[in-house]
Amino acid sequence: MSQDASLMAHLMRRAGFGATRNELEECLSDGYKTTVDKLLNPGESNHMPDDLIRRYHVDQSELRQLDGAGAYWLYRMVTTSNPLEEKLALFWHGLFATGYAKLNQARALLNQIDMFRQYGFGSFRDLLVELSKDPAMILWLDNNENHKEAINENFGRELLELFSMGIGNYSEDDIKECAKAFTGWTLKNAEYMSVRASKDSIWPYGRIAWHYEYRANDHDSGEKKFLGEVGNFNGEDIVDIIATQEPTARFLSTRLFQYFASDEVGDDGNQVIKAMMDSYFESGFKVSAVLRTLFNSDYFKSEKCRYSRVKGPVESVVGTARLAGSYQEPTLDVHFLWAQTMFMGQGLLAPPTVEGWHEGVEWIDSGSLVERINFAAKELSDPTKYGVQDIIRRVTSGYRDFIQPENLVDSCLDFMGPIQVGADTREGLIEFAESQGDLQLKNGKTDAGGSAQVARLIGMIASTREYQLA
Amino acid sequence: MITNTVSIRYLKTIGIVNNGSNGRGFANPYDVAIGPEGNIFVLNRCDPARRNAIRVGVCNINEEYLYEFGYGFGDGDGQMMLPVAMAFDAKGRLLITDEHTNRITIYSDEGEVLGKWGHKGESEGEFNGPAGIATDSSGTVYICDQRNHRVQKYTADGGFLAQWGSQGTGEGEFNLPWGLGLDSENNVYIADWRNDRVQKFDSNGHYLKTIGDSEVKEEHLVRPSAVSIDGNGNIYVADWGNERVQVFNSEGEVIASLKGEATLSDWAKDFFESNPDEMETREISDLNPDVPDHLNNPYHISSQTEPFFWGPVSVNIDSDNRLYVVESNRHRIQVYEIE
Numbered sequence: 108m109s110q111d112a113s114l115m116a117h118l119m120r121r122a123g124f125g126a127t128r129n130e131l132e133e134c135l136s137d138g139y140k141t142t143v144d145k146l147l148n149p150g151e152s153n154h155m156p157d158d159l160i161r162r163y164h165v166d167q168s169e170l171r172q173l174d175g176a177g178a179y180w181l182y183r184m185v186t187t188s189n190p191l192e193e194k195l196a197l198f199w200h201g202l203f204a205t206g207y208a209k210l211n212q213a214r215a216l217l218n219q220i221d222m223f224r225q226y227g228f229g230s231f232r233d234l235l236v237e238l239s240k241d242p243a244m245i246l247w248l249d250n251n252e253n254h255k256e257a258i259n260e261n262f263g264r265e266l267l268e269l270f271s272m273g274i275g276n277y278s279e280d281d282i283k284e285c286a287k288a289f290t291g292w293t294l295k296n297a298e299y300m301s302v303r304a305s306k307d308s309i310w311p312y313g314r315i316a317w318h319y320e321y322r323a324n325d326h327d328s329g330e331k332k333f334l335g336e337v338g339n340f341n342g343e344d345i346v347d348i349i350a351t352q353e354p355t356a357r358f359l360s361t362r363l364f365q366y367f368a369s370d371e372v373g374d375d376g377n378q379v380i381k382a383m384m385d386s387y388f389e390s391g392f393k394v395s396a397v398l399r400t401l402f403n404s405d406y407f408k409s410e411k412c413r414y415s416r417v418k419g420p421v422e423s424v425v426g427t428a429r430l431a432g433s434y435q436e437p438t439l440d441v442h443f444l445w446a447q448t449m450f451m452g453q454g455l456l457a458p459p460t461v462e463g464w465h466e467g468v469e470w471i472d473s474g475s476l477v478e479r480i481n482f483a484a485k486e487l488s489d490p491t492k493y494g495v496q497d498i499i500r501r502v503t504s505g506y507r508d509f510i511q512p513e514n515l516v517d518s519c520l521d522f523m524g525p526i527q528v529g530a531d532t533r534e535g536l537i538e539f540a541e542s543q544g545d546l547q548l549k550n551g552k553t554d555a556g557g558s559a560q561v562a563r564l565i566g567m568i569a570s571t572r573e574y575q576l577a
Numbered sequence: 578m579i580t581n582t583v584s585i586r587y588l589k590t591i592g593i594v595n596n597g598s599n600g601r602g603f604a605n606p607y608d609v610a611i612g613p614e615g616n617i618f619v620l621n622r623c624d625p626a627r628r629n630a631i632r633v634g635v636c637n638i639n640e641e642y643l644y645e646f647g648y649g650f651g652d653g654d655g656q657m658m659l660p661v662a663m664a665f666d667a668k669g670r671l672l673i674t675d676e677h678t679n680r681i682t683i684y685s686d687e688g689e690v691l692g693k694w695g696h697k698g699e700s701e702g703e704f705n706g707p708a709g710i711a712t713d714s715s716g717t718v719y720i721c722d723q724r725n726h727r728v729q730k731y732t733a734d735g736g737f738l739a740q741w742g743s744q745g746t747g748e749g750e751f752n753l754p755w756g757l758g759l760d761s762e763n764n765v766y767i768a769d770w771r772n773d774r775v776q777k778f779d780s781n782g783h784y785l786k787t788i789g790d791s792e793v794k795e796e797h798l799v800r801p802s803a804v805s806i807d808g809n810g811n812i813y814v815a816d817w818g819n820e821r822v823q824v825f826n827s828e829g830e831v832i833a834s835l836k837g838e839a840t841l842s843d844w845a846k847d848f849f850e851s852n853p854d855e856m857e858t859r860e861i862s863d864l865n866p867d868v869p870d871h872l873n874n875p876y877h878i879s880s881q882t883e884p885f886f887w888g889p890v891s892v893n894i895d896s897d898n899r900l901y902v903v904e905s906n907r908h909r910i911q912v913y914e915i916e
Contacts, residue, residue, distance in 0.1 A: 169605065
């Protein structure tokens with residue numbers, strides 16, 4: 108396994124959902140720096156076309172319900188040519204956690220995800236403005252109830268606490284003034300849509316999707332004092348002030364570091380975060396600049412950073428499906444793919460609270476671990492899957508009559524990632540491979556039994572501790 | 578006769594979303610067929626949460642819900658998985674295609690299973706995703722064989738007669754064809770879905786004409802899903818990707834365009850009588866809003882504009898010149914009168 112391949116596989120696990128060997132070879136021919144640039148400037152995505160999805164899946168055409176909407180996004184993640192675009196959208200979904208349970212409006216949630224794709228790499232200031240105008244967010248945090256004559260602080264509070272600066276960097280008065288600035292920021296037909304959402308009403312003709320509306324006559328245009336500045340601030344002015352704050356740069360950089368680099372932040376991590384904050388200000392708050400600094404940092408490229416994050420359930424499911432080559436075309440029971448994310452503790456579009464999910468080692472408990480292992484092992488031990496067949500072809504390439512267990516294990520680990528495993532894990536895998544005997548080939552090829560034998564080993568590798576780490 | 582005008586008047590909306598497993602209302606309807614007695618048979622494709630109740634519901638133009646039949650989700654006799662389209666044949670039997678089981682099932686108008694044919698394959702008499710279906714007065718059955726990119730022709734009981742077409746963009750070639758309609762001379766019109774056009778053939782599969790592939794926006798179809806022809810030879814196309822119905826004369830010129838104007842069905846009115854809080858807030862709402870630029874495409878506009886067609890998958894014309902537009906995403910049928 109070359110160092111370059113190992114580093115590139117690390118980058119693609121973090122900035123995407125892992126790479127198939129074809130994808131990895133393409134990245135290696137581009138080189139690390141160019142690959143980072145391409146990930147950060149993705150252009151138009153290639154993914155499963157909407158028309159095919161809508162024709163086949165009535166639920167994903169209507170997008171009335173959670174499972175269909177979740178499956179719709181999973182199709183995009185599994186088939187996209189722009190993995191970082193989706194991985195970053197998933198990050199924003201966790202940070203600005205907006206959930207189906209209160210909204211009962213899956214289309215609005217997916218529109219929010221589209222907004223993350225559109226603004227997610229750009230200015231954090233612009234992203235926060237769009238977030239404040241997002242109909243799903245407005246209803247999720249009650250800004251439709253935030254009126255000139257009677258403010259509702261919910262959105263204003265979370266904008267400061269959970270979405271930008273973090274607690275301890277503003278006062279209760281700042282929250283009130285912030286809320287006042289966002290009065291009148293609501294959604295079209297807010298009264299009717301609010302009643303429908305609260306009753307989960309789909310009648311008479313299904314959901315009616317939402318869009319933003321500004322009601323000038325419900326906006327408090329009076330003077331406000333916010334974070335030491337005074338003016339007749341509207342919502343955009345408030346976001347302008349927030350974006351320039353040092354705590355905002357630290358908050359954003361730290362969250363990006365934890366999501367893309369390492370669950371734990373040590374001294375060396377803090378140095379990277381400082382450099383990310385500098386990039387934030389130098390670039391005019393650009394998220395892509397902050398990420399570029401992270402991905403090109405020595406820390407990110409170091410051995411210490413690798414396998415230091417527990418894969419989130421969605422990452423795990425999508426990465427496995429991509430590796431297996433599953434769900435590349437409309438598939439009858441794709442909504443079960445969404446259900447897997449729920450069973451593993453990260454129901455897509457259904458975060459438990461506005462705080463999102465608790466990540467890191469908290470992803471793993473005995474129940475969710477069993478779900479993870481069962482799913483990955485089942486997908487990857489199926490020799491009929493295109494991706495598994497590709498691994499088998501590569502593993503057997505260069506051999507003619509047979510492959511010994513040890514070589515088979517090392518070769519599978521290589522072509523599944525490369526995946527680095529500990530000595531104990533490798534020993535266990537060799538023991539398993541030995542229990543199946545040498546892999547017999549005929550003119551360098553496996554028969555059905557041989558393919559199943561390799562696939563069982565691939566499934567076993569997907570059951571290891573290391574496979575759960577990114 | 579070539580007509581340059583047609584008068585189409587909105588009549589009513591039938592339907593309400595059905596969130597359960599039976600009774601009044603529709604669950605992602607995919608097609609209608611008008612029975613021998615004039616009743617409206619509605620094919621409920623159903624989403625995954627309701628698929629065990631996959632069924633045909635029967636109502637009439639007066640919005641009386643009459644009865645329903647279904648045998649559950651699966652590939653057993655009478656069961657369906659992903660039903661697409663249906664048609665009554667000359668004997669008054671109802672034929673339903675299923676793109677997942679690759680089967681045509683024949684039912685009586687009461688729902689009794691009378692027969693079936695088809696299985697997966699690409700040879701004569703086999704299917705890969707049967708979709709649109711129509712029958713002529715002699716009982717001959719025409720079926721779009723979607724993923725084999727061809728049309729197949731059968732006897733009334735499933736005896737293979739002929740086929741034409743292959744994958745491509747040329748004349749007589751198809752890309753995932755969906756709906757199918759016949760005119761009074763048994764010419765065959767195919768909604769050539771992923772080629773964004775309708776192709777016309779004679780009953781033996783000889784290519785005659787292409788409609789809707791114009792550069793002119795009003796004439797340009799996007800992913801047409803269904804086609805139906807009136808007594809004057811005018812062609813009604815469910816322009817699915819544009820969320821509209823386009824009406825062409827026999828020369829292929831657009832003579833009318835419908836975008837939907839749904840009102841409350843009787844069933845919807847009953848709902849609001851029981852839910853006055855929703856009606857009160859609805860009455861102060863604008864259900865025809867101006868949609869912001871970033872959502873300004875047909876799909877998003879229709880998702881936000883309740884009266885507009887959203888997912889118009891099927892168009893059918895009955896013997897009284899009524900046009901039925903089936904909307905999968907809105908669980909209803911908008912009915913128009915052609916004058």
